[in-house]
Amino acid sequence: MIAIEEHKLKDAEGKVKISFQETPNVSGPFSSGLPDTIVIHYTAGSSAASSASWLQNPKAKASAHLVVGKKGEIIQLAPFDIRTWHAGRSSWKGRSGLNQYSIGIEIDNAGVLTQTAEGYMTNFSKLVSNKNVVLAAHKLDSNQRGWEAYTAEQIEAVEEICLALVETYNITEIVGHDDIAPSRKRDPGPAFPMESLRNRVLFGRDEDLPDEPDDTLDELAIVSADNLNIRTSPGTGSSLVSNPLPRGTKVKITKTQGGWSYVKTDIEGWVSNQWLRTV
Ligand SMILES: [Zn+2]
Secondary structure, three states: OEEEEOOEEEEOOOOOOEEEOOOOOEEEEOOOOOOOEEEEEEOOOOOHHHHHHHOOOHHHOOOOOEEEOOOOOEEEOOOOOEEEOOOOOOEEOOEEOHHHOEEEEEEOOOOEOEEEOOEEEOOOOOEEOHHHEEEEEOOOOOOEEEEEOOOHHHHHHHHHHHHHHHHHOOOOEEEEHHHHOOOOOOOOOOOOOHHHHHHHHHHOOEOOEOOOOOOOOOEEEEEOOOEEOOEOOOOOOOOEOOOOEEOOOEEEEEEEEOOEEEEEOOOEEEEEHHHEEEO
16 A cells, blocks of 8 residues: 655555655645646656656756656655646646646656557657557547557556545546647547546546446337447546447436436446437
């Protein structure tokens, strides 16, 4: 279990490798009641060590509170009561300059890849094996591209860090750099499970076990699409609960919201109404 003591990460059980390297690229302390936001990034660098080292270089004019390596190891660059320089020109929910409000977590990940004759390549000219490439369109773009996969250890470490931050500070928002600087940034991108992290850390929800809505409806329907996506919340941006429901699947609708229905079969979740035929 990761905890925070005097604004630094500690792992009492000694299972997580945590080191502290102080960056000079910081502003003063946060105003009272802050930070209240966590911003997730990818480094687009070649290793956690090289990214951490760059973020301590005054020439970088950038920093973050943490860098999370591929094995889940953590390098902390500044205590959490000090403002670092990770967000740049940014705005979210009516506030701009998110460095004043937020903790920055950089994840060692190459980010968007370039497709070449030999395969998918990073911006530092390293080929990424196909099993580590996620093909997806960024939520802000329409074209599908290759992205380096995050490791399970990284995703787990980031979740533990966020839980410890929520425990210690008044954190109410977890956002991506791409949420707060959409004209410039695409990190952490579609390979990072932002929605499920947010659900689990902020709302205590496991994405595999969606919250039970009130069973106000009890209507039977049949899936009329070949493959109907079933999601954790109403909206195409939310995560998939499982493989899509095949055509002809019988479901029970228990609730509707907007153009979406919460359905139960052997699994349950939200589906788009247009592909349900009531019986
Ligand atoms: Zn970023």
